[in-house]
Amino acid sequence: MTLTAFAPLPAVEYYRDVVEDRTFPTVGEWRRRTGRKAAGSFPVYSPVELAYAARMLPVGLFGGGNQIEIAHADSRFQSFICSIVKSTLELGFIDKLAPFDALLFHSICDPARNLASVMARNFPERRSIYVHLPQNMTSAGAADFLAAEYRRVALELAGVSGHAPDDEDLRASITAFNAMRARLRELYALRAASPEKLSTAELYTLARMATFTDPAESTLLLAESLEAAGARDARPKDRIRVVVVGSFCEQPPLELIAGLEEAGCYILDDDFLLGWRLFRHDVPETGDPYLALARSYLHDSLHASTKHDLRDPRAASLIASARSNRADAVIFLGAKFCEPGLFDYALYRRALEQEGIPHLFLEFEEKMWMYDKIRSEVETFVESMLFV
Amino acid sequence: MKNAPEIRYQGRVHELQKELMGGYYAQLTDIAKGRSTRKNAHLLIAGNPVELVRAFDMLPVFPEVNVLQIAARKASLPLIQKAEELGYAVDNCAYVKADIGLYLSGYEAPYGTVPKADLLLCNYVGCNVYLNWFEHLAELTGAPAVNIDVPFIRSADGEPSSEDVAYVVKQLEELIVQLETITGTALDWKKLKRTVELSARVGEMWSEIKSLTKLRPAPYDAYFDSVTMMAVLYCLRGTEEAARFFEIALADLKERATMKQGPLPEERFRVVIEGPPPWPFLRVFRDMFTRWGAVAVASTYSTVGGIWEFGFRHDPERPLESIARHMLSQNLCNRTFLQRYDQMDRYVNEWDADAIVIHSVKSCRLFSAGQGDMREYFVREREVPTLLIESDLEDPRYFSQAQLRNRIDAFFEALTQRRITAAADVAAGGVA
Numbered sequence A: 001m002t003l004t005a006f007a008p009l010p011a012v013e014y015y016r017d018v019v020e021d022r023t024f025p026t027v028g029e030w031r032r033r034t035g036r037k038a039a040g041s042f043p044v045y046s047p048v049e050l051a052y053a054a055r056m057l058p059v060g061l062f063g064g065g066n067q068i069e070i071a072h073a074d075s076r077f078q079s080f081i082c083s084i085v086k087s088t089l090e091l092g093f094i095d096k097l098a099p100f101d102a103l104l105f106h107s108i109c110d111p112a113r114n115l116a117s118v119m120a121r122n123f124p125e126r127r128s129i130y131v132h133l134p135q136n137m138t139s140a141g142a143a144d145f146l147a148a149e150y151r152r153v154a155l156e157l158a159g160v161s162g163h164a165p166d167d168e169d170l171r172a173s174i175t176a177f178n179a180m181r182a183r184l185r186e187l188y189a190l191r192a193a194s195p196e197k198l199s200t201a202e203l204y205t206l207a208r209m210a211t212f213t214d215p216a217e218s219t220l221l222l223a224e225s226l227e228a229a230g231a232r233d234a235r236p237k238d239r240i241r242v243v244v245v246g247s248f249c250e251q252p253p254l255e256l257i258a259g260l261e262e263a264g265c266y267i268l269d270d271d272f273l274l275g276w277r278l279f280r281h282d283v284p285e286t287g288d289p290y291l292a293l294a295r296s297y298l299h300d301s302l303h304a305s306t307k308h309d310l311r312d313p314r315a316a317s318l319i320a321s322a323r324s325n326r327a328d329a330v331i332f333l334g335a336k337f338c339e340p341g342l343f344d345y346a347l348y349r350r351a352l353e354q355e356g357i358p359h360l361f362l363e364f365e366e367k368m369w370m371y372d373k374i375r376s377e378v379e380t381f382v383e384s385m386l387f388v
Numbered sequence B: 001m002k003n004a005p006e007i008r009y010q011g012r013v014h015e016l017q018k019e020l021m022g023g024y025y026a027q028l029t030d031i032a033k034g035r036s037t038r039k040n041a042h043l044l045i046a047g048n049p050v051e052l053v054r055a056f057d058m059l060p061v062f063p064e065v066n067v068l069q070i071a072a073r074k075a076s077l078p079l080i081q082k083a084e085e086l087g088y089a090v091d092n093c094a095y096v097k098a099d100i101g102l103y104l105s106g107y108e109a110p111y112g113t114v115p116k117a118d119l120l121l122c123n124y125v126g127c128n129v130y131l132n133w134f135e136h137l138a139e140l141t142g143a144p145a146v147n148i149d150v151p152f153i154r155s156a157d158g159e160p161s162s163e164d165v166a167y168v169v170k171q172l173e174e175l176i177v178q179l180e181t182i183t184g185t186a187l188d189w190k191k192l193k194r195t196v197e198l199s200a201r202v203g204e205m206w207s208e209i210k211s212l213t214k215l216r217p218a219p220y221d222a223y224f225d226s227v228t229m230m231a232v233l234y235c236l237r238g239t240e241e242a243a244r245f246f247e248i249a250l251a252d253l254k255e256r257a258t259m260k261q262g263p264l265p266e267e268r269f270r271v272v273i274e275g276p277p278p279w280p281f282l283r284v285f286r287d288m289f290t291r292w293g294a295v296a297v298a299s300t301y302s303t304v305g306g307i308w309e310f311g312f313r314h315d316p317e318r319p320l321e322s323i324a325r326h327m328l329s330q331n332l333c334n335r336t337f338l339q340r341y342d343q344m345d346r347y348v349n350e351w352d353a354d355a356i357v358i359h360s361v362k363s364c365r366l367f368s369a370g371q372g373d374m375r376e377y378f379v380r381e382r383e384v385p386t387l388l389i390e391s392d393l394e395d396p397r398y399f400s401q402a403q404l405r406n407r408i409d410a411f412f413e414a415l416t417q418r419r420i421t422a423a424a425d426v427a428a429g430g431v432a
């Protein structure tokens, strides 16, 4: 797999294998170096600032990818449940969750919610914490509720880490993650403006790195990469410009993402690893930090299939993204059996057809390792667009 | 064990239910056909604030009940397929697809016509699909929509926090303002209290009815016969009619209990059933248990819309707070999966059951996701014989009759064998 035709970005080179390594080598290394604990966060969005303020390293838990065989978990979750739920449980059964002292789950969908219970029962030694994220964005009570919820979660994490964060700790954590997310936003903007300078496979690797790295370090790595990619001298290739949606939780293998590009697409926007860059702007660093985090979630976050904001229809936002990115098409790349994603597809399809924007529906599973079929579907789609 | 004996599962309660539900659907149809100007709200079954809707004299419409009725009449598949043509996936909850298909068919159902919503009132109580469902209806129909966000239970004791309660009460107050705008009338607090009081009475009687199956034989089947009463419990809760229905049902079932009359000629096995029923094949499915003399003495499905058997009652003196508590913790859907294990444990012990049957339905991941772990728990840690079978609640394509029957037969054969062995052991022990 080639991630780019240019001189590689050092951080991408270094992390391209680490991102799929389920021994979490860098997390173990961080624990040894700092003497602190780590908290695993199931997608989509997790209030990672709380764990960091409690002196833990928040780490994205994206299932087993295509690195593990599911041997035990498929007797607990049925065949019609998405892979990430089963592979996350499997990681527990094969003792790959050892680096984590706490696990956070969120109210994203029914399987993930039940998974939180099953994990709590099977692995009581790793504190399972369930976070309820509001679905009524306009109630006058939502921000206060969410701030209280975050205080509760911070206390639970403190019980694990031994450090109860004060407001200053949380503000410092918000500042650290603001900086990281700002760099990610800039990288996304660079790719949207000049996709020939930064491939999505590279961007994905960098963003994924930020899901298991101390923000103090990842921010620097992202900034270096941004500078190096921005300085590249590149000419656009004959590719179609697409927006990709549907991979907000379970993640497609990196090879598949690279394959989409190699098949002739420039990806201008996507929802990979969405929760780690959910906010449109910095979270305010003054005032009550819990309330600030809560308000940013309610009023300043990107669309997510697992977040229902009746103020702002999601299909309209996809169309807006396609238009503002001057995309030729939309690729729906959904995880198999992912109910929230599949529901959204029906809304997207209707809106895309109404707007006359071509689209391609693709389904993936994290554990796949043969991409020929998907790749030829994409090639055919690209050809149909380039040569009409 | 050959065939199921010819059993007529109907009775007085069933007849009365049919009459009441007929009246309810006539009201829906009147609105849909413009014969009534009454406003309506579509809302969902799991822990809902129907008392508020009723207090405004609006008609509550329950898409879940609408589509399950269609499935029971074996008419769901064309509606599901209609939605799939629009881009809905085979893996999406078939209740939603059937409802969208119904909307696309002009809301004409075999039992009446469903009115378009004046308000899509999504009580987000556990099920995340609820959110998708009403969001899609809002997009398709253009009806105004609101989500009532009900925090999931996160505490070790299974109780909501004071912040959770305050948040839901706040949203109910906001809902009152919306309902006042829609109906053009101010909330009549006296009427709300009366409605809540009626809910409390129904809860009391329903709870008493549920405790009757602790007796031997159980006077009715707590899965297959409960659904008859659940229709009234959910669609008409908070009305005088519902209260009268439950008075009659309670008296009727008590009488049966006194006469030691069960739903089957002989109660051979007492089971707890977990999961929703396969509506398109309800009778066929029931017969698979009947032929073994298996009676459900408790079911989790009968608690989706509320759990009253462990003591909860609505409180007319604190109407909003008690509605909020009902939504937060007094229904199956908003409680954790492990709380469900506990609930089933209680059923096995207090209702004295021999076994558990888990009916895993593909559509409803709220119920089904992780039921393999549940089975593991009951078999390994509680040593309760547990059967896990799969089909669907709405989509007839997932019901494999021969396979289900084989699994059920094998399970009860094993249970029978176990009894014989246990009896022999006792006899042998007696000799020694």
Ligand code: SF4
Pocket (backbone or CB within 6 Å): A082, A083, A084, A085, A108, A109, A110, A111, A112, A249, A250, A306, A335, A337, A338, A339, A340, A341
């Ligand atoms: S992939 Fe979809 S269904 Fe699976 S846990 Fe994530 S959001 Fe839920």
Ligand code: SF4
Pocket (backbone or CB within 6 Å): B064, B093, B094, B095, B096, B127, B128, B129, B130, B363, B364, B365, B366, B367
């Ligand atoms: S997933 Fe289950 S609870 Fe949710 S709407 Fe479907 S059948 Fe109902």
